[in-house]
Amino acid sequence: MIQSPTRGERVSAYAWLVFALTFGLLISDYMARQVLSAVFPLLKTQWNLSDSQLGLLSGVVAAAVGLLTVPVSLLADRVGRVKSIFAMAVLWSIATLVCGLAATYGQMLAARVLVGIGEAAYGSVGIAVIISVFPARLRATLTGAFMAGGLAGQVLGVAVGGVVASTYGWRVAFMAIGGAGLLLALIYPLVVREARLRREANENRPQVRLADVGALFTGRALCSAYAGSGLQLFVAAAIPAWLPTYFVRYYDLPLKPATSLAALFLGIGGAGMIMCGMISDKLRLSTKHLALLSASYCVGCALAVAGAFIAPPGTLQLVLLGIGMFLAAASAGPAGAIVARLTPVVLHGTAFAVLTLANNAFGLAPGPIFTGWVADRIGLLGAMQWLPFASLAGAAVFLIGAQDFAKEPRPPVTA
Helix, strand or coil: CCCCCCCCCCCCHHHHHHHHHHHHHHHHHHHHHHHHHHCHHHHHHHHCCCHHHHHHHHHHHHHHHHHHHHHHHHHHHHHCHHHHHHHHHHHHHHHHHHHCCCCCHHHHHHHHHHHHHHHCCHHHHHHHHHHHCCCHHHHHHHHHHHHHHHHHHHHHHHHHHHHHHHHHCHHHHHHHHHHHHHHHHHHHHHHCCHHHHHHHHCCCCCCCCHHHHHHHHCCHHHHHHHHHHHHHHHHHHHHHHHHHHHHHHHCCCCHHHHHHHHHHHHHHHHHHHHHHHHHHHHHCCCHHHHHHHHHHHHHHHHHHHHHHHHCCCCHHHHHHHHHHHHHHCCCHHHHHHHHHHCCCHHHHHHHHHHHHHHHHHHHHCHHHHHHHHHHHHHCHHHHHCCCHHHHHHHHHHHHHHHCCHHHCCCCCCCC
16 A cells, blocks of 8 residues: 655655656546536436436446445555556446447446446556656645546536537547547656656555454544545536536526536636645645545535525526635545554555545445436526535535544654
8 A cells, every 4th residue: 555755855857757747647537527517417318318328427437436435446456556557447448439339328327337447546646657756745635636637527518518419419538538438548648657666765565454444444533534525526516517507597597608608617617726726735734624624625615505596597696606606625635644543554555445435425426416406406506506515515524523533543653
């Protein structure tokens, strides 16, 4: 598993190259997920689908990720992270190409499941590779920046998917994004090599005992970081999935400008994730105060999103929505730093897999699905008005973790 760098504070050029390529594949990962949102209106019309069916097409990817992230992450540690990343990227890219060939809703759903299987452990394995070659002082920044790659991928998936779909049709949109991901997947193992990663990290990888895995669930603060992060990402998943459709329905925009506007807000979300992660590192907060900061981000998001969907369509709504999106995933960086601090270094790869599992189980999977289910009953606007409750639940969980922090056990290995 992963050990922190022992070479001091120096960051090598190769580390930045590893970050760039791994970050690029994460963008491909989320473009493959999010291109679907750009073509929701076209699929709804062509196949006469309900909002619940559309939400399932989006949420089933995160559901597959949630179910498989831990076992696939453990497998990656045994067979090699570079080989695993290559195999995962090839699978999700080919599955995205298959989405473009789907003739029925059932075929599309099956292909989306394959996308989820391919992406299952990429987030945890990718961040484990990155933190292995960077100093510990950059953890919150790197975690936030890496996860922001997901939002960057969502931005590009919606923007590129919308432009291509409106010009050439939705099938070409899937094929273009799947083809680009496949090309990057083929390049990755030619540049990033397992042996070089170990030399860069000065890594001496010990065997992990089954008894050690219990350290991943020890203490209120650690478990709260998992759950709080996932609950907040309920909002960060639901809004991007449905924002293009919201602009089509409530702003009467054609598909291309609707997806372009939605992409702008997703970009704001990515900026918030990076900047808030950097703030966490710059302030050098204690773990307790990282939890309190995460809770404050959740509360701010809840207030902004609630105000946005109470306000009528127009400038005020867009401003409030921008604030809400800026804070929607702001807790990702601090939560990742908490997990890294409270778990032994040898278990960091699997710890981030557990965090990914929680993110998908509590947020990324149910967010789009639940919103679509509610939208079929009370309308999309009514469904969006329920989202702040997920943020408030996330804040409450982070606050529970911050209470009586002195009693929390510390990991046996310093990071």
